[in-house]
Amino acid sequence: MGESRTELIAWVNELLQLNYTKVEQCGTGAAYCQIMDSIYGDVPMQRVKMNAKHEYEFIANYKVLQNVFKAKKIEKPILVDRLVKCKMQDNLEFLQWIKKFWDANFGGQPYDPVARRRGAPTDTPATIAPIGGGARHVSGAGLHAGGARPGGRTPVGGPRAGSAQSNEQIQALRSQLAEMSSHLEGLEKERDFYFSKLRDIEILVQAQVEENEKKGIEDHTLAEIQKILYSTEEGFEVPDGQPLDEEETF
Template identity: 45%
Template structure:
């Protein structure tokens, strides 16, 4: 690739020959003037009368790089110009950028002859004593009123003060805007945090309510399971009693004495109203549901009246004993 890997002396020789300069070091390109004229040699539209070849201050370097950046933008060149590094006039940064420009020049320069000195528009010295730069045929002036040869129509200190004042004003305005932007972003962030905290508190409250409901459902399910086991135990006892009595009747152990039937029904009633500790049956309930025959009757739901406690289990005593069936 052309320009990439070329030595310092080769690049300086090409640069001085193209622009009619006598640069001795790559670092001198850090002023930005040579870069502007290399681009002008390709497109012929860079305002060279504004480029300062004898710039000595960093703010003058920045002016040259602004012109260069405008040319890159105009011709849509996507190369990034690291101005902050180049204006420090360090060797490596300027060497890499000059190599890239040499490659760009080789790829885009036509065969026409480029008159670098006429493009720079040199002017005759304005002072009798004559001030000049050894690298140029005469001093040139730009639109700031300062001649490139070293003499100025206005004191250099005044120009520097004006430029410094402008820079300070620009920096102050920039800092004010930055502070305002930071304050605005901080306020927005605080509002977002407060909104998230409110949503989190609401979610925590909803979670606590849900957990309480789940606990209530668990307790209700446990109570229903104990109630189910309690009544299942009663039904199981009645089933065993009925089956045993039926078997004994078939074997002829019991006669058809009505008293025996009464005893059988009393056993069923005892099973139906059997309770655990703390489980009581109101006497008036039993009396109300008991007919003249002495047998209990069920309520409208066919369930024996009872009062449940907090704990349920099978009856504490099985009323069927080994000594008798009922």
């Protein structure tokens, strides 16, 4: 059995001078990167986003971590697709492993975590809640406000409970809207991040195909890659006789 969640979070906060409150917050990957930096001192911390809030930022942090593992010949698999979901069990298991690795490899040298991350902001990560959770809460409040009030009528001149409840609901809805807008912005950035990668792949493949055509070479692998890149989902086919916009390859 490894350390408990409370012990692990206390260790992370003490080592890195953070203020995490739960294991799930390690799912951003930032803390894992800096724990490795405390051992080796050469992790490119300028590339680690300590206050990452969106999944595409988490993935970028894990890319740094994967490069460290590769450079140091550490064979432990990093289950990025699970860790970025900020689930407790997955991150607890990985944090327990990384603590054991730290115990076995940390040389006891002085380590200044704030200086290593060059004062980068370290807002405590918030685990992502499902969209709509706030709506259910507001709905429940609305039902309570609209129901019968025990204790009779409000005295003349007393506070208007209905008005106070309405204001609370408005504030809750505004908070939910702001959260959803932030979530949508993150999804749009994530979409653009992956689209850019696909576009780069397309350009490289097309250039190689053209070069092969000049030399009379057939490459079935490249043909299969192009087939995947240009495939469409049912319902998204280009209508007959209508050319595809050249700038909208995907």
